[in-house]
Amino acid sequence: MSRLGGQVKPPSLVRHPMVWFGVALYVFPYLVVALGKSTFNASEFLVWAIFATGINLLWGHTGDLSFGHGMFFGWGAYSAGLMSRQVPFVPFDLLFGAAVAMAVAWPLAKIIVRRATGIYFAMITLAVGEMFFFVAIRLTSITGGENGLGDIRLGTFFGIDLSSRVNFYYLSAWTAFIAVGAAWFVTQSSFGRVCRAIQQNRARVPFLGFDTVRYRERAFIISAGICGVAGGLSAFLLRHVAADTLRWTNTGAAVLIAMLGGVQSFFGPAAGAVAVKFLETTLIPKTKFWPAVIGLVFAAFVLLAPGGLAGLAQQVRMLFRRKPPSAPELGERAA
């Protein structure tokens, strides 16, 4: 498990967390299938892993909780889906989706980030996201309105048939590797360090000469791009985009997934996505009241384990350790 702050020397290539992440992506579908789910589910879990990582890039790093990132997921999904009709080449369409999401996020960041923080920020992003939802269901000629966007063309990837579930998983895995890798790169850069500092003490960072608003704006835009990739991938996975994906219920679920995984750790949200979506796919055939179970799990985690799965793992590790924890680790747990 990597910690986002205070890493002194870069990890060697073999121990590099992204290498482990790649290995995990390779093993993941076998595990999912062994536990009774399908390869389709494995791709679905990855979509949510990217989404939660994207949201956490903003929330876990700058402390801005957006309740409207579903709109970037939706923008990515619609743009990638529409572009696939012109250019049926998935990597290009995904990039296009991310670019559109970032292009939409840019003016919004300029308007919102400077003016709002905290719960005000959450409420305003939520309202803006909901506004795009209503726009999407009205623009029936483009988005398909309430029926959603269909006719999404997968095409082939240099002769590989992507309509096969297994091949599509490899596409999802590469997308997740690149998108999450980009997020990792951002968090490890000096930019990411400043964002962390903003999260920990927003008032002091300006005294170091950093313009906090600019950093928060950029984090907002980058996280929008990653959510856009997740949206694009979901469009290709489901071959359909529902307007509901833009709604606050979707964003709220993703935010809680990130929290359940652990916002203080980089891979926590991705792990949370897998855990929650796994639980969800298990519950859906059993009871139609499954959202109630998920809701209870969410509320229980917020109340009892705000550090999420990653926080719990950390506590377990502490139990099995002889030497006392170092000061920075203690500080980290307190935060």
Added chain:
Amino acid sequence: MVSVLAATSGGHQLFDLFLNGVILGAIYVLLALGLNVILGLIGVINFAHAAFYMLGAYLTYSWASHIGFLPAVLVAAVVVGVVGMVMEIGVIRPLYKRIPEHALLATFGLTLVAEQAVRWHWGDYAVNLDPPSFLSGGFSPGGFTFPAYRLFVVAATAAVVGLVWLLLNRTNLGLVIRAGVLDAEMVGALGINVPLAFTLTFGLGSLLAGLGGAMVGPVAGIAPDMANSIIILAFVVVVIGGLGSFWGSVVGGLLVGVVRSVLVYWWSPATELVPFLLMAGLLLVRPRGLFGAEGVFE
């Protein structure tokens, strides 16, 4: 304004829309006021607020045929207030020491539970609640129709807003709550039970949501997704009015209700979009909303 509207060709229709907007606005006022009282005084944003509103509506629906409409409205509102207090003690109180976002997320989780609970007990489909017989008529002076039930909603809302204002500003409880917001530790040191005051405040806010829901049934119908669609509007009203501002919620609620309803006359998608456009436009000019004070929640 009424005479101006009457002079135009669609005057009557416009007037109906305007009156509808005032009713909608009254419901928004109750909802936003409850949300804003909790937010302004305790600093917690309660996502489950609209779930309380929905609960109020369904309880009234269930009880109106047994104990009569008006008693059902009152009992439903009080029961919702009690449910709110229980939730405050069980879920919100442990989160006071954390960042406010955690209370937002915990209550969001609970809304998922609430919606399923309603679907489980009352079913997936919308239900109808008729206004009581003594409020089912209407007056029509000069050709304009005033349905009695709608006038009742407006009058009741105005009375409740007045009472809440008096409670918060002219009673000892209000004093304790407002002092507790400024410095809970110091107020506690004076021998006052601050957690109890917070619980009562939370109950009051929930009661307002329950009351709004209890009265909305005959106007807008009752369905398990009514919470999801209205919570955003309540947030928008609070943001437009200004976080923590009492009169902001009142003015914002009426403004959103009326504008939303009247603009349908010219452009029907306005119903959904206008509250957001209003909010966005206002935030560009006044980032803290109409009556928001500087430094609140920043």
